[in-house]
Amino acid sequence: MHANMDSENISTLTPTVRSAISVPRPGVVPTAAPRTITATAPSTEARNGTRAPVTTPSPPAEPHRIRCPICRRAHRLQHFAKNTKLEEKLDIIIANQNIIKRQQAETLAMFKQLFEKDVGSYGTRSVFPLSNLEALKKLNADIVAGSSADYIKIIKNIIAKTGIIKSIEGIFERSLIVQLNYDGIHSKYSLKECKVLIDCLFEALMKEGYSHGEFVKDLRQALKLVKNRHFKTNSILKSKK
Known part of the structure; x- marks a missing residue:
């Protein structure tokens, strides 16, 4: 009698295996979130049958042109305008050119005056050649x-x-x-x-x-x-x- 009671109390332990498949629990049904639909009013362009003009991106603005002190034409010389040393050198060159031109004009005028003085009132070939x-x-x-x-x-x-x-x-x-x-x-x-x-x-x-x-x-x-x-x-x- 005592032996039977002990046998009844002894229970065999069975190993538990977890399934890789998730089974939904009963009573819980997943539902998707409701979509919100916004109503848009019809545009006046579609109603009138005309389309709105397509806006194209404007090209980048052309850099400001600065007049070149050498050739007197407009160039993209922003870096020249910022370089004060280069501007000073260009001013010196232009000033020297003006001095040379003025000296040439004075020299030509002096030679002309001397030449006219040398040939007198007759000029170089106003008398010669003699024709008769x-x-x-x-x-x-x-x-x-x-x-x-x-x-x-x-x-x-x-x-x-x-x-x-x-x-x-x-x-x-x-x-x-x-x-x-x-x-x-x-x-x-x-x-x-x-x-x-x-x-x-x-x-x-x-x-x-x-x-x-x-x-x-x-x-x-x-x-x-x-x-x-x-x-x-x-x-x-x-x-x-």
Whole structure:
């Protein structure tokens, strides 16, 4: 009797296993949160059949342009405007350019004044080249009555660099040269009659070791070459006709 009671009180322990599947408890039903629907009034654009203009983002504003002190054009020179040292250097350069321009203008004016003073009232080529015998005689008389220094300077500017042989037509035109020669032979007018003008020519060409005899020889040679060119040109023109 006692043995049976002990057997009844002894209970076998069974291990409990938890399921990985969650089973909802009875009596609790999950419900979703209710959605709130807001009513919107119809727009006037849809009612009228027109759409509102689409707004596009405006482009970024262009940076302010500053006038360049060098080329005087508008450039994006914000960094130049902030750089005071660079501005000072540019101002110095511009000031120096203005000084140079002013000095050039003063120099040109001075040379012009000196040149006009040297050539007198006749100018560089207002008298020469002589075109006829009347002008030749008148010039010789003017030199006698006035100062020969001005005429010597004018003649020197015309023939001193290349010599009398190459520059004779700067003093006498070809049409006048065919009417004269140095000695006045063959019914030509003699240049020796214009002694003062001949002396001016010699003074303009004078250099060390250059004698008056050599000058006369060069003058005759120059007149001869011009006459030869004149007659040759006329001969070619006649042959073409």
